[in-house]
Every structure is written in C-alpha cells, then in structure tokens.
Amino acid sequence: MTQAGSSFDEMFAQDGTVRPAYAGYREWYEAQDQALLRRKGAEAEGFFRSTGITFNVYGDDAGEERLIPFDMVPRIVTAREWRRLSRGIEQRVRALNAFLHDIYHRQEIIRAGRVPQRLIADNDAFLPQMIGLVPPGGIYTHIVGIDLVRTGPDDFMVLEDNARTPSGVSYMLENRETMMAMFPELFSKLSVRPVQDYPRRLAKSLAACAPDCAGSRPVVAVLTPGIYNSAYFEHAFLADQMGAELVEGSDLRVIGGRVAMRTTRGYQPIDVLYRRVDDEYLDPLSFNPASALGVPGIMDVYRAGRITIANAPGTGIADDKAIYSFMPEIVEFYTGEKPLLSNVPTWRCSEPDSLAYVLDNLAELVVKEVHGSGGYGMLIGPTSSKKEIAAFAQKLRAKPDNYIAQPTLALSTVPIFTRAGLAPRHVDLRPFVLVSPKGIEITPGGLTRVALKKGSLVVNSSQGGGTKDSWVLED
Amino acid sequence: MLGRTANGVFWMARYLERAENTSRLLEAGFRMALTRDAEASQDEWRSLIATVGLSDAFEAANGLEYGGDKVWNFLLRDKANPGSLLAMIEAARTNARAVRTALTREVWEAVNESWMHLREALARPVREAALGPVLAMIRRQMTMVRGAMDGTMLRNEIHNFSRIGTFIERGDNTARILDVKYYVLLPSLAWVGSSLDNVQWESVLRSVSGERAYRWLNAGAMDPRGIAEFLVLDQRFPRSLAFCIEKLRSNLRGLAHEYGHETSAHELLRALGTQFHEAGIDQIFESGLHEFIHEFIAANQQVALAIETDYRFVA
Incomplete structure (x- = not known):
C-alpha cells in the first residue's frame, strides 16, 4: 500500500523545506557528486561482504548467508527529540523490570485487577520455574530493544518491546563504522553522538550484575546456538568486542555447583552468561529435554544464585503481544506516572467485541500472532488479496486468542538513496537499552530499519527490509 | 581459551x-x-x-x-x-x-x-x-x-595452535609426496643420469616449491640422495620434515611456557626429534627411506592426536 502524502517525512516538510534535523546533512548532500555517491553505495556492499556481516534466512536454500541491505542516507534525530524519547524509554524499561519481578512473586498487578489472571496463567511465555526466584542483582531484562514508530513531529509510539534477546545492535555499530569510513567529512562537520562504546558499556553493565560468588573481575561469556544461527555474526561480534568468550552449549557443564566452560586448561567457572539461546533450549533438565544447545542443570545453579543469566529466563511474558496492550496500565501501576510513550491502539482478539470489529475491518488492519516475531505469520490488510484475507479470517476465528490487531499506521518516512536521487521510504527505530543495578543506559540512536520497496510498511530484514545509520545530534 | x-x-x-x-x-x-x-x-x-x-x-x-x-x-x-x-x-x-x-x-x-x-x-x-x-x-x-x-x-596460545596445525599438515604433506615418489629417489643403475630421472626429480621438488632453492644450494647439480636429504633433513627449507618438526617444537614450547607444564604431546615430539637429530641421510637410506617416511607419518599423527587430547579440543 502507499502512504504517499499522508505520512510524515522526517527530512522534508510538506512544502519541500528541509527540517532542522537534516539541515546540515542536506547542505553536504547538495554539494556531492551523484555518480560518486552511487559508486560509494556499491563499495559499501563489498565492505559488508568481506567483513562477513550476514544473516541466515530461515527456510532459505542451503542456509545461504545474506546481507542486510544498507542505505547510506542517515536517519537523524535532534537532541531535543532524543531527550524526550529517552525519558519515555527509561520509564518503560523500569516498568518492564518491575512487572517481571512482580509477576514472578506476589502478582500485585493481578490482585489489583489491572492485568487479567488468564493472560499470565495460560501463557507459554510465563515460566513457572521462575516463580519466587530472585536473579542476581534483581534485574530481569538486562538488554532491551524498544521498537518505535513515528507518525508525526512529536508522535513516537512503541510498536513492540523486546525483553528476551533483542538483536540488531551489531548492525547499529557496523552501520556507523561504514558511514565513518565512507564519509569521514560528515562527522567532522556535524556533531553526531557516538555509539561505538556500546560493547564496553554492555560488558560493564553485565559485570555489574554478577553474582556474589564472582571475583573482582567477573567472567562473562556469550552463549550462541552456533554458526548456523541467523544472528551468529552478532554473537561473535559482541563477544569479540567485549573480550568475552563465545561459548556453545557443548562447551559448558555444571561442575561443583557452577557453570563452567571447557578451556584448554580445564573447566573454568562463568559468572555472567549473556545467552542468545531461547529459554526453551537453555536447560534440557528444566525445559525442552531434546535441546542440545543449552546446559543441563544450569537452572539449578541459577536458583542457587551462582550465575547470572542475561536476560533472565521468562522475560518473554513482558514482551508478549497479548501483554503489550496492557503496557500503559503496567507503566502507570509500577511508576505511578502517566506513560510518556504511547502504545499503538490494539484490539485483543480474545475479547468478543474486539474480534467482531477486527473481522469486519480486516482489510484496513494489521493482524499479528501473539507469540510471533520477525514479520512472519502476520496479515497486512491493505496489501492483501480478498482470498488471503478470507483465509486469514478462518485462522482468526479458529484461534482468536492467538491474535491482536492494530490500525495500519502511517509510518514516517526518511529518504533512501536511489539511482534517481533521494526517495522516501518507511522506517522504524530500535534503540538499545542496558539495565544493571547501577542504572539504565540508552545508546543514542539505535537501529533504523527501512522498507526498501516503495510504499511498503514491512521493515523486517527477513522480509526485504534494510538498515540505516541512526544519528542523534549533539545540542 | x-x-x-x-x-x-x-x-x-x-x-x-x-x-x-x-x-x-x-x-x-x-x-x-x-x-x-x-x-x-x-x-x-x-x-x-x-x-x-x-x-x-x-x-x-x-x-x-x-x-x-x-x-x-x-x-x-x-x-x-x-x-x-x-x-x-x-x-x-x-x-x-x-x-x-x-x-x-x-x-x-x-x-x-x-x-x-x-x-x-x-x-x-x-x-x-x-x-x-x-x-x-x-x-x-x-x-x-x-x-x-x-x-x-598476538603471539599467544591461539597463534601456537594455528602454527601447530600448519606444520602438522605440512610435514604430513611432504612425507606423503616422498612416500609416493620415493622409488624415484632410490639408486638404480639402469636409470642414473637419464633425462627422465631429471624430470622426475625436478617434479618432486616442484611439488613442494623447492626446485629453485635446491638448485641454488647445490649449484644446479641434481642427485636423488641430495634431494631426499633436502626434503627430509634440511632445516633451512620451510617444507622439509626437519623444519616442520622444529616449528612444532618451538610452538609446543610456547604452550608449555604459557601453561607452566608440558604434556604427552611434548614427550612424543621429543622422541621424534631425537630420531631426526641422530639420523644422517646415509643411515636413512640404509635402513630404508620408505620405512622411515612411514614411521614419520605415524609419529606426526600421534603428536596431533596427543595435542587434541591434552588441550581438550573436544569434550
């Protein structure tokens, strides 16, 4: 579907004048030779290929590695806009952690009648194994990605919270490296807030969550499912940048009440495990018994408080799409403040009135699976055929609890570079947040995903989306 | 690591x-x-x-x-x-x-x-x-x-393991070339000095990129014993067996230094080294080039296996 005219463009106002965030960039851009820019675009692809920044698309032939396309026009946010956003993000992340603690302990929010009991009890994302357990440092979701969309000058909304294992931060970092290598003069001309210290901050934040048994320099390791995982590049990249070991399940075992990794000198205990393996596979003794990706017995060590698992198991209950619609209440309940960032209006198909409305208006709505991710298994009404809509309606009626619906948003656009010059495309933004007992840190910017197809609203890399470097300007 | x-x-x-x-x-x-x-x-x-x-x-x-x-x-x-x-x-x-x-x-x-x-x-x-x-x-x-x-x-254990892999493989490769071509290097009355011999000898050298080095060291003269000596014992040639052993030794020494102790791989390599140290080319030919090569291939393999075990390559 096309949103031309109706959506907010972040670079140009309706009358064609450039908005303040892009004034400096525009001035530079006008002075560039277009042919040279085109050549640089091609260079960028070669750069990404040889660095090996690729991802694997599930279901693709032979696990071929693919590049996420990179667009060289930055997405720019002013210092003022960012200050407002960060306050909202921080508030939301505080609420997410408070909610997780509550939901695995006294469940005050359910007693208060603000979130229905069944949403928790019947939810696979709720892990009974976590009930009554206090994670070291008291933090549940250490690394959070908040997906934001923009519909107007001051209208940012949260589309989704990622409290399990948000990915994409390596693209944020590599996009910046690429931009600095391609256009160094831009960075000396404009004051862009740096993002490069993210790995160092991540290492510090994780170390600050170490259990009491850790020494003065906690041992941090990154747990990956292995080289065939779609985000393997990122796991290796982060481990490398943090100076942490990149481990697989087969490297680990429980020895003497600690989780230890097999080194060339013998087994060495790990204090903090930044795991990029789903809950289900983490411990075959507690969860999926067939899992070869995890560590048998790690949950016992965790319960004994002798390892930190980041993010904690069971955080999925906080970013579940069924819970999402309750986030405004959740934020208010735990912070005592009005939410600074609003939600996208959401119909819960589990409620009969909402279901009826959604079925009547499928052609205008976006319908998502409650537990889905990556843009799989969703319906985008306005771009679907009658047949597709009818088929989806069947699924919806059969299992209404499994779905939520949202209006098709007029996502903001940012120009991308095409052979014909700048052309607007829809974007979203995923800022990355680190949480430790010492505080909450938000990296200025984040990952901007962009739908490369004209008019398309789907920004997921698995569905043909690309990425941009995201800038927050200094004051 | x-x-x-x-x-x-x-x-x-x-x-x-x-x-x-x-x-x-x-x-x-x-x-x-x-x-x-x-x-x-x-x-x-x-x-x-x-x-x-x-x-x-x-x-x-x-x-x-x-x-x-x-x-x-x-x-x-x-x-x-x-x-x-x-x-x-x-x-x-x-x-x-x-x-x-x-x-x-x-x-x-x-x-x-x-x-x-x-x-x-x-x-x-x-x-x-x-x-x-x-x-x-x-x-x-x-x-x-x-x-x-x-x-x-960095010149640390990672580098040591990578170099050890290189020289285990290289030694094995040179030995296999000698194993298949050893008969070309054996003294034979009928063929000595024939042009076919020269071509064969040169081919052996060429397959380890050693033809120029050998000629330079021997002023252009080709003889099978010299070639065998060059490929087996010459410490200056980076694809000779002796060179590979020396590199294995220095990298294993690096590991021992870093870890503070030696392992069974060190012992096995020491035994192999002693054998090389004592052998002259005449003696090797006397007791059989073919047998000598076979023993080397097996011993080299033993060292590799010992390293895999001693340093916990697999669970």
Missing part, C-alpha cells in the same frame, strides 16, 4: 595448508604432464591422486582414466570429492567463522575473501587455459591469509 576454539584454529590452519599443498601438487603435475606423452602423463596424474590419498574416491567417480582435466577438476571442485580444494577452503572458513573471536579482523577477512573468490573461480569446471591463473590465485589468496596472520595476530 576454549578447547573448541583451539580445535577450530588448529583445523582452520590445517585446511588452509592442505588447500595450498593441493594447488602446489597440481602445479607440478600439470607441468609434468605438459612435457610428456599421454600415457606417461596419465601415470603422473595417477600418482598425484595417490599422494593425496583419494584414489578410491577418484576412480569411483571417474573410472580408471586419469585425464588431466578430470584430475584437476576433481581435486579443485568436484562435489564427489569431500577433500576438494573448494571443500577445504569452505571447511577452513567454517572453522574460522566458529572461532571468529580468536582471530583478528584482518585474518577473518582474508579467509572469508579467499573463500568468496575461490567459490566464484571454481563455480564452473576449470578449462586447461584457466588452470594456471586459478592455481596462481589460490596461492596468492593463501599468501594473503598467511600475511594477515603473521602481521596481526
């Missing part, structure tokens, strides 16, 4: 070395075949396939005809050959990817780029006219990887 990482670094280095050795062998075989009649070049190709231990796989895929283009395509890219050069580069790259955090960015990029270039160059069967350039490119890519390792990697 993780045992699995040590394993990955070790095998990455072995696969890279093996790929490079395959290209050297092909270069020598190709040159030899060009200078001889059809039947004699078939023999040459046959012995080349035997050197890399792939006779059964080759004949299963191609029958008993050892045509040149069949042989080089089999060794370079054939899907029926799990030990093809392309498969080795792929294996090296997969290992490098798995131990990404143990490598510098430059080393990883060099390995990754080699894989990208070779995959493209070997996407279709290689014609005779393209073989030379393809082989040259393989060596150039491998040289770049080596340069990146030499220039950017």
Whole structure:
C-alpha cells in the first residue's frame, strides 16, 4: 500500500523545506557528486561482504548467508527529540523490570485487577520455574530493544518491546563504522553522538550484575546456538568486542555447583552468561529435554544464585503481544506516572467485541500472532488479496486468542538513496537499552530499519527490509 | 581459551595448508604432464591422486582414466570429492567463522575473501587455459591469509595452535609426496643420469616449491640422495620434515611456557626429534627411506592426536 502524502517525512516538510534535523546533512548532500555517491553505495556492499556481516534466512536454500541491505542516507534525530524519547524509554524499561519481578512473586498487578489472571496463567511465555526466584542483582531484562514508530513531529509510539534477546545492535555499530569510513567529512562537520562504546558499556553493565560468588573481575561469556544461527555474526561480534568468550552449549557443564566452560586448561567457572539461546533450549533438565544447545542443570545453579543469566529466563511474558496492550496500565501501576510513550491502539482478539470489529475491518488492519516475531505469520490488510484475507479470517476465528490487531499506521518516512536521487521510504527505530543495578543506559540512536520497496510498511530484514545509520545530534 | 576454539584454529590452519599443498601438487603435475606423452602423463596424474590419498574416491567417480582435466577438476571442485580444494577452503572458513573471536579482523577477512573468490573461480569446471591463473590465485589468496596472520595476530596460545596445525599438515604433506615418489629417489643403475630421472626429480621438488632453492644450494647439480636429504633433513627449507618438526617444537614450547607444564604431546615430539637429530641421510637410506617416511607419518599423527587430547579440543 502507499502512504504517499499522508505520512510524515522526517527530512522534508510538506512544502519541500528541509527540517532542522537534516539541515546540515542536506547542505553536504547538495554539494556531492551523484555518480560518486552511487559508486560509494556499491563499495559499501563489498565492505559488508568481506567483513562477513550476514544473516541466515530461515527456510532459505542451503542456509545461504545474506546481507542486510544498507542505505547510506542517515536517519537523524535532534537532541531535543532524543531527550524526550529517552525519558519515555527509561520509564518503560523500569516498568518492564518491575512487572517481571512482580509477576514472578506476589502478582500485585493481578490482585489489583489491572492485568487479567488468564493472560499470565495460560501463557507459554510465563515460566513457572521462575516463580519466587530472585536473579542476581534483581534485574530481569538486562538488554532491551524498544521498537518505535513515528507518525508525526512529536508522535513516537512503541510498536513492540523486546525483553528476551533483542538483536540488531551489531548492525547499529557496523552501520556507523561504514558511514565513518565512507564519509569521514560528515562527522567532522556535524556533531553526531557516538555509539561505538556500546560493547564496553554492555560488558560493564553485565559485570555489574554478577553474582556474589564472582571475583573482582567477573567472567562473562556469550552463549550462541552456533554458526548456523541467523544472528551468529552478532554473537561473535559482541563477544569479540567485549573480550568475552563465545561459548556453545557443548562447551559448558555444571561442575561443583557452577557453570563452567571447557578451556584448554580445564573447566573454568562463568559468572555472567549473556545467552542468545531461547529459554526453551537453555536447560534440557528444566525445559525442552531434546535441546542440545543449552546446559543441563544450569537452572539449578541459577536458583542457587551462582550465575547470572542475561536476560533472565521468562522475560518473554513482558514482551508478549497479548501483554503489550496492557503496557500503559503496567507503566502507570509500577511508576505511578502517566506513560510518556504511547502504545499503538490494539484490539485483543480474545475479547468478543474486539474480534467482531477486527473481522469486519480486516482489510484496513494489521493482524499479528501473539507469540510471533520477525514479520512472519502476520496479515497486512491493505496489501492483501480478498482470498488471503478470507483465509486469514478462518485462522482468526479458529484461534482468536492467538491474535491482536492494530490500525495500519502511517509510518514516517526518511529518504533512501536511489539511482534517481533521494526517495522516501518507511522506517522504524530500535534503540538499545542496558539495565544493571547501577542504572539504565540508552545508546543514542539505535537501529533504523527501512522498507526498501516503495510504499511498503514491512521493515523486517527477513522480509526485504534494510538498515540505516541512526544519528542523534549533539545540542 | 576454549578447547573448541583451539580445535577450530588448529583445523582452520590445517585446511588452509592442505588447500595450498593441493594447488602446489597440481602445479607440478600439470607441468609434468605438459612435457610428456599421454600415457606417461596419465601415470603422473595417477600418482598425484595417490599422494593425496583419494584414489578410491577418484576412480569411483571417474573410472580408471586419469585425464588431466578430470584430475584437476576433481581435486579443485568436484562435489564427489569431500577433500576438494573448494571443500577445504569452505571447511577452513567454517572453522574460522566458529572461532571468529580468536582471530583478528584482518585474518577473518582474508579467509572469508579467499573463500568468496575461490567459490566464484571454481563455480564452473576449470578449462586447461584457466588452470594456471586459478592455481596462481589460490596461492596468492593463501599468501594473503598467511600475511594477515603473521602481521596481526598476538603471539599467544591461539597463534601456537594455528602454527601447530600448519606444520602438522605440512610435514604430513611432504612425507606423503616422498612416500609416493620415493622409488624415484632410490639408486638404480639402469636409470642414473637419464633425462627422465631429471624430470622426475625436478617434479618432486616442484611439488613442494623447492626446485629453485635446491638448485641454488647445490649449484644446479641434481642427485636423488641430495634431494631426499633436502626434503627430509634440511632445516633451512620451510617444507622439509626437519623444519616442520622444529616449528612444532618451538610452538609446543610456547604452550608449555604459557601453561607452566608440558604434556604427552611434548614427550612424543621429543622422541621424534631425537630420531631426526641422530639420523644422517646415509643411515636413512640404509635402513630404508620408505620405512622411515612411514614411521614419520605415524609419529606426526600421534603428536596431533596427543595435542587434541591434552588441550581438550573436544569434550
């Protein structure tokens, strides 16, 4: 579907004048030779290929590695806009952690009648194994990605919270490296807030969550499912940048009440495990018994408080799409403040009135699976055929609890570079947040995903989306 | 470092070395075949396939005809050959990817780029006219990887494991060439000094890129005993068995220093070293070059296995 005219463009106002965030960039851009820019675009692809920044698309032939396309026009946010956003993000992340603690302990929010009991009890994302357990440092979701969309000058909304294992931060970092290598003069001309210290901050934040048994320099390791995982590049990249070991399940075992990794000198205990393996596979003794990706017995060590698992198991209950619609209440309940960032209006198909409305208006709505991710298994009404809509309606009626619906948003656009010059495309933004007992840190910017197809609203890399470097300007 | 990482670094280095050795062998075989009649070049190709231990796989895929283009395509890219050069580069790259955090960015990029270039160059069967350039490119890519390792990697245990992988593989390769071609180097009254001998000897040297070095050291004179001595005992030649042993020794010493103790691999290597130290070429010929080579291959393999166990490569 096309949103031309109706959506907010972040670079140009309706009358064609450039908005303040892009004034400096525009001035530079006008002075560039277009042919040279085109050549640089091609260079960028070669750069990404040889660095090996690729991802694997599930279901693709032979696990071929693919590049996420990179667009060289930055997405720019002013210092003022960012200050407002960060306050909202921080508030939301505080609420997410408070909610997780509550939901695995006294469940005050359910007693208060603000979130229905069944949403928790019947939810696979709720892990009974976590009930009554206090994670070291008291933090549940250490690394959070908040997906934001923009519909107007001051209208940012949260589309989704990622409290399990948000990915994409390596693209944020590599996009910046690429931009600095391609256009160094831009960075000396404009004051862009740096993002490069993210790995160092991540290492510090994780170390600050170490259990009491850790020494003065906690041992941090990154747990990956292995080289065939779609985000393997990122796991290796982060481990490398943090100076942490990149481990697989087969490297680990429980020895003497600690989780230890097999080194060339013998087994060495790990204090903090930044795991990029789903809950289900983490411990075959507690969860999926067939899992070869995890560590048998790690949950016992965790319960004994002798390892930190980041993010904690069971955080999925906080970013579940069924819970999402309750986030405004959740934020208010735990912070005592009005939410600074609003939600996208959401119909819960589990409620009969909402279901009826959604079925009547499928052609205008976006319908998502409650537990889905990556843009799989969703319906985008306005771009679907009658047949597709009818088929989806069947699924919806059969299992209404499994779905939520949202209006098709007029996502903001940012120009991308095409052979014909700048052309607007829809974007979203995923800022990355680190949480430790010492505080909450938000990296200025984040990952901007962009739908490369004209008019398309789907920004997921698995569905043909690309990425941009995201800038927050200094004051 | 993780045992699995040590394993990955070790095998990455072995696969890279093996790929490079395959290209050297092909270069020598190709040159030899060009200078001889059809039947004699078939023999040459046959012995080349035997050197890399792939006779059964080759004949299963191609029958008993050892045509040149069949042989080089089999060794370079054939899907029926799990030990093809392309498969080795792929294996090296997969290992490098798995131990990404143990490598510098430059080393990883060099390995990754080699894989990208070779995959493209070997996407279709290689014609005779393209073989030379393809082989040259393989060596150039491998040289770049080596340069990146030499220039950017910390001289620590990671480097030690990678070097050990290289020299285990290289020693094995030189020994296998000698194993298949040893009869060429044996004294034989009938053939001494014939031009065929000269060509054969030169081919042996060429397959380890040692022909110029040997001639330079020996003022152009070729004799089988000298060649054997050069390939087995000469400490100056980087593909001789003695050189490989010396490099294994210094890298294992590095590990012992870092870990504060020696392992069974150190003992095994010491025994192998003593044997080399005491052997002169006359004595080797007297007690049998063939047997000597076989013992070396087995002992070299023992050292590799001991390292895998001592340093917990696998659980």
